[in-house]
Amino acid sequence: xxxxxxxxxxxxxxxxxxxxxxxxxxxxxxxxxxxxxxxxxxxxxxxxxxxxxxxxxxxxxxxxxxxxxxxxxxxxxxxxxxxxxxxxxxxxxxxxxxxxxxxxxxxxxxxxxxxxxxx
Amino acid sequence: xxxxxxxxxxxxxxxxxxxxxxxxxxxxxxxxxxxxxxxxxxxxxxxxxxxxxxxxxxxxxxxxxxxxxxxxxxxxxxxxxxxxxxxxxxxxxxxxxxxxxxxxxxxxxxx
Numbered sequence: 001x002x003x004x005x006x007x008x009x010x011x012x013x014x015x016x017x018x019x020x021x022x023x024x025x026x027x028x029x030x031x032x033x034x035x036x037x038x039x040x041x042x043x044x045x046x047x048x049x050x051x052x053x054x055x056x057x058x059x060x061x062x063x064x065x066x067x068x069x070x071x072x073x074x075x076x077x078x079x080x081x082x083x084x085x086x087x088x089x090x091x092x093x094x095x096x097x098x099x100x101x102x103x104x105x106x107x108x109x110x111x112x113x114x115x116x117x118x119x
Numbered sequence: 120x121x122x123x124x125x126x127x128x129x130x131x132x133x134x135x136x137x138x139x140x141x142x143x144x145x146x147x148x149x150x151x152x153x154x155x156x157x158x159x160x161x162x163x164x165x166x167x168x169x170x171x172x173x174x175x176x177x178x179x180x181x182x183x184x185x186x187x188x189x190x191x192x193x194x195x196x197x198x199x200x201x202x203x204x205x206x207x208x209x210x211x212x213x214x215x216x217x218x219x220x221x222x223x224x225x226x227x228x229x230x
Contacts, residue, residue, distance in 0.1 A: 009186070035217065036165075036219075043206075043208065043221060043222075043223050044157070044159075044165065044208050044210075044221045044224070045160075045221065046210075046218065046219035046221060048219050048221070049219065056198050058216060058217075060217065061217060072183070080192035082224040094164055094165070096165075099155075099167060099170050099176065101168065102210050103153070103171065104212075104218075104219070105153065105155040105167060105170035105210070105212075106155070106157070106165070106167055107165065107170070107176065109164040109165055109167075110164065111164050112164055
């Protein structure tokens with residue numbers, strides 16, 4: 001299993017950014033996916049989850065209405081569209097795959113991509 | 120503020136055992152099915168070490184074990200090794216809004 005995030009960088013408050021997570025080594029279309037973030041020196045914060053087929057999606061309260069998770073099973077990729085970014089969104093963003101088809105524990109993680117929101 | 124409470128730190132000497140607790144706020148650990156645990160070494164991505172309360176993924180040493188009683192889950196590490204020094208997070212899924220909860224993390228120091 002390999003997950004690789006991309007799309008991070010420095011962005012001004014109020015602007016948008018789209019993260020991608022490319023998956024390989026497993027049957028991507030059979031597994032749900034999460035985005036999890038970690039602010040500098042802080043703990044883990046769950047961001048969003050999408051079912052294997054996109055049929056269910058949930059968001060953390062701090063990003064609801066601003067972030068959108070989606071996936072393209074033909075490209076083995078999950079996305080996180082981040083709009084109206086705030087300084088408090090600064091964090092390393094990880095994508096993670098479900099450990100099993102029906103178990104949403106985070107079985108595999110990517111190395112993360114850093115998003116820095118600053119004026 | 121995390122909905123799952125972990126002690127901020129824990130420690131033990133090489134070869135000793137240590138247990139890290141994870142307590143829910145609103146009977147959530149007792150109400151929901153599964154607790155998972157993650158190990159995060161400095162500068163690295165988290166790694167799943169326990170899921171479904173007590174199941175170890177392939178490759179995780181049996182020195183790591185998980186359990187649950189009432190509204191508290193526990194991670195036990197026996198035969199402590201220097202390599203076990205890391206941050207440990209508990210987590211559970213609520214199955215609905217605020218789908219995943221994490222604990223605040225416990226920094227394990229091997230003395």
